[in-house]
Amino acid sequence: MTSKNPEYDFKWCPGCGDFGVRRALETAISRRTVEMEVAPENNVIIAGIGCSGNMVHLLEGDQPYGFHGIHGRSLPIAMGAKMGNPDLNVVVVAGDGDFLGIGLEHISPQAARNLNITAIVMDNGVYGLTKGQSSPTTDLGAVTSSTPYGKTEDKLHPFKMYLSLGVSFVSSTMSSQVRQMSTIMSEAMDHPGFSIVHIQSPCTEYNNTFELLKGNVRKGIPGLAYDIPEDHDDADWDAAFDIASNDGIPLGVLYRDTTRPTLDQRIDEVSEKVKAKSVASLLDSYAI
Amino acid sequence: MKNTDFVVRFAGEGGQGVVTSADGFASANAQVGYHVQTFSTFPSQIRGGPVWTQTRISTEPIRSSGDDLDVLVAFNEYAYNEHKSEIREGGVIIFDSGTFELEGVENSFGMAFDDLARSTGNARAANMVVMGALAYLVEIDQSILEQFVTKRFTRGRPNDQEIIESNIKALTLGRIEAENSGFMIGQMADAIPPEGEQVLINGNVALSLGAMAAGIDVYVGYPISPATPILLFMENNLPGPGKFAYQSTSEIESITSIIGAAFAGKKAMTATAGPGFTLMGEGIGLAWMAEIPVVVVDVQRGGPSTGLPTKTEQSDLLTALYPGHGDMQMPVIAPGTVEECFVAGHRAFAWAERYQGPVVVLSEHMLSERNQNIPKPDLSKVNSENRSVYTGTNGYQRYDGWELSPMPIPGNPGSYVANGSEHDGMGDTTHLADRHIQMTNRRFSKLKLLEDGTYESQNTDASIVLMPWGGSKGSGLSAYEELAEEGVDLGWYYTMYLSPLPPKLLEELRTKDLVLVPELNYMGQFASVLRSQGVKAEAITQYTGLPFKVRELASRIRDRVGTQQKESVTA
Known part of the structure; x- marks a missing residue:
């Protein structure tokens, strides 16, 4: 149930990382409304299927347009929407299963096109909505409902992949850091090109990694998450790849390339070169 | 009496000029006012493999590619053996004596296509040698072909004149060879130029132009035979302010990205063939569910799976109606002629925008590749609709x-x-x-x-009626007329609006004792769809990868009508 719609009955579990992501996204969108005077209806949130997909219904405050599509296909839907109207601020919200499992094939072409949208990936390392199956970011050997004797696939490394594919804005954050998340989301939305905000958003039900990420001094757990050093040059791809190759979860912007033209700019450039043809003139060209 | 109709088949291997010969002969004759239609079929490879094309020329509008051959042009021995049985009595075989010899076959003569071409100084003029010979056989004036050559090769290049001259020389060499052979097919009657402006286009181009007339903004497609030419047409012709065409990385990307564009307010379309259409199923369901207007073209080929990529079949109707899971049914428009491809292109957009959902256009390989003269579509009659x-x-x-x-x-x-x-x-x-x-x-x-689809009907009082769909319309209508002339009491119905069917048409069909549906598939798909709507329908099927021949179809209808009449007498 949301304050705007009593009929809607979906709930995230108590403590779900996605609550924090939602708060950060609401903040980033209202910042656009207030600071940039972008009307809320100029934002479009496109979701696939999974716990993350319900973000489009759960947002409070300013209401953007939403698209709750099919599993894994939010990127091409986003491409259509953005190309249909390049003035829109198009944001994809997806989980690790939606984005890195069934939807993986769509990342590479959008990176090559430098589609000017932002993808917010909520990574909990598990399929939550279908109750705990292994996902591409589940650890090798992990026991889940679908890997009762241990996962036999290596864990996918999203950051190295994003960088290798040529994603022009790669960032990493976690769901308990609402302020950092919303700042990075705003930067990603402002970025001219394909931006990914990859968020560790633990699943309290099937894969609770809060403690692993943040650490626990009392239990002697060091914590995987660490801030990217302030002197990191995010224009330096090799430096970004070094960070991505290290152990642990870096927090901050790994890589940012603002020099490449976006897909809409590329298409505009082509369109300017050709003279628009009318149907009448085309018909004439086939005259006998 | 002069001939009013001429059918020539060119058979050989990919890369030998089989396609350019057929298209060239059609264009040349269209220019002087003959009606023309081409047909082509080839294996799914770039070079080599058996290819054949057919050109039909007539003084009357043409409905199908022609049953029997007046002339077979055989580029190799395999082609001769494959196609000889389809030559009519008195027909002539021209074979390439540079490739093989045909001894003891009376109605044939050989000429070395390539050697003759080379002797003009233009090795690429072999198809002109063939065309020159053909023109002689049917006594079409060579000047017609010369005009065509001049027009085609006047391209503003320094060697234009040289190329034109060598091609004309090639025509003459071919004509002399035919003359020396002593064969004649009989003189072709003078053309009766159709009234009004004509265009020479194929089904894929007609469909694309129809979509443009409707105001398409966005096209996204993935290469697949036989729909690729629509992607190429759009890439070449659509870009302009606010409009673009884009090659996707899969049919899944095609359908979902046009859904995104249509959601953002654009008129959007994709085109594919069977395998791609299957991949689009989930996306089409999304457009139905989320109420997003999109047009999806399926240019049918033989199936299932990869099937027969370069052959013709009408076996995607059921998947077009029900491309995805759950309760949904697609509006389906299935054009039956090149002219109707243009209409389908703009009506599909009108429907999609009007009801805010996906519309499927079912075209066919035989229509997509068919070059035909049609009256130039009147753009002022295109009623484009916006959501x-x-x-x-x-x-x-x-x-x-x-x-x-x-x-x-x-x-x-x-x-x-x-x-x-x-x-x-x-x-x-x-x-x-x-x-x-x-x-x-x-x-x-x-x-x-x-429910505003239109339909055609004739002899509606008959209790047994013929109702083909899609590309089987042409052969079906010719068979119907043949039978009507014989005095067979048969009715005729046809519509390209297969779903929803025009309500009045459905009402009429339900009163009939038997509705015969010629269709190119094994399952009798449209007949079963009609039966599910309370029509006593029965399919006449063929699944050879080729269209119906009029004579064979007429004979099967005649037999079935006869049985039905006997049964009703007995009853």
Whole structure:
């Protein structure tokens, strides 16, 4: 149930990382409304299927347009929407299963096109909505409902992949850091090109990694998450790849390339070169 | 008496000029006012493999590619053996004596296509040698071909004149060879130029032009035979302010990206063939569920799976109607001629925008590759429609009610969630039974907005009627006329609007004792669709990868009508 719609009955579990992501996204969108005077209806949130997909219904405050599509296909839907109207601020919200499992094939072409949208990936390392199956970011050997004797696939490394594919804005954050998340989301939305905000958003039900990420001094757990050093040059791809190759979860912007033209700019450039043809003139060209 | 009709088949290997010969001969004759139609079939490879094309020329409008051959042009021995049985009595074989010898075959003569071409100084003029010989056989004046050559090769290049001269020389060499052979087919009657302007186009181009006439903004497609030419047409001709065409990385990307563009307010289309259409199934269901207008073209080829990529078949009807899971039914428009491909291109957009959902256009390989002269479409008669757009304030219930409602466009007030999950008025996901009932009824009730399809009929009093669909229209209509002349009491119905069927047509069909449906598939797909709607329909099927021949089809109809009449007498 949301304050705007009593009929809607979906709930995230108590403590779900996605609550924090939602708060950060609401903040980033209202910042656009207030600071940039972008009307809320100029934002479009496109979701696939999974716990993350319900973000489009759960947002409070300013209401953007939403698209709750099919599993894994939010990127091409986003491409259509953005190309249909390049003035829109198009944001994809997806989980690790939606984005890195069934939807993986769509990342590479959008990176090559430098589609000017932002993808917010909520990574909990598990399929939550279908109750705990292994996902591409589940650890090798992990026991889940679908890997009762241990996962036999290596864990996918999203950051190295994003960088290798040529994603022009790669960032990493976690769901308990609402302020950092919303700042990075705003930067990603402002970025001219394909931006990914990859968020560790633990699943309290099937894969609770809060403690692993943040650490626990009392239990002697060091914590995987660490801030990217302030002197990191995010224009330096090799430096970004070094960070991505290290152990642990870096927090901050790994890589940012603002020099490449976006897909809409590329298409505009082509369109300017050709003279628009009318149907009448085309018909004439086939005259006998 | 002069001939009014001429059919020539060119058979050989890919890369030998089989296709250019057929197209060239058709273009040349179209220019002087003959009606022309081509047919081509080839294996799925770039070079080599058996290819054949056919050109039919007539003083009357042409409906099908022609049953029997007046002339077979055999580029190799395999081609001769494959096609010799289809040559009519008195027909002539021209074979390439540079490739093989044909001894003891009376009605044949050989000439060395390539050697003759080379002797003109233009090795690429072999097809002109062939065309020169053909023109002589039917006593078409060589000047007609010379005009064609001059027009085609006047390209503003320094060597234009040289190329034109060598091609004309090639025509003459071919004519002399034919003359020396002593064969004649009989003089072709003078052309009766059709009234009004004509264009020479194929089904894929006609469909693309129809879409452009409807105001298409966005095209996204993935290469696949035989739909690739639509992608190429759009890439070449669509770009302009606010309009673009794009090659995707898969059919899944094609369908979902046009859904995104249509959601953002654009008129959007994709085109594919069977395998791609299957991949699009889930996306088409999304467009139905979220009420997004898109046009999806399926240029049918032989199936299932990879099937026969370069052959013709009408076996995607059931998947076109029901491309995805769950309760949904597609509006389907299946053009039966090149002219109708143009109409289908713009009517599909009118339907999609009007009912705010996906519309499927079912074309066919035989239409897509068929070059034909058709009256130049009258653009002033294209009634392009735009969707009803919401212009109010925020807080709109986009999916409220039991029928169509205006659609908000992102960037404007009226935010909602376009949702592929079952949803409430504002688009939020719901599982309530009442909502699912309301929304399911809403989606199906919108189909009633599409009951404006037209249909053709003849001899409607007959109790047995013929009703082909799609590309079988041409052979079907010729068979119908042949039987009518014989005095067979048979009626005729035809529509390209297969779903929803025009209600009055359906009403009439339900009163018939037997509706015979010639269709190119094994299952009798349209007949079964008609039976499910209370029509006593029966299919006449063929699944050879080729279209019906008129004579064979007429004979099967004649037999079936005879049996039915005997049965009704006995009863």
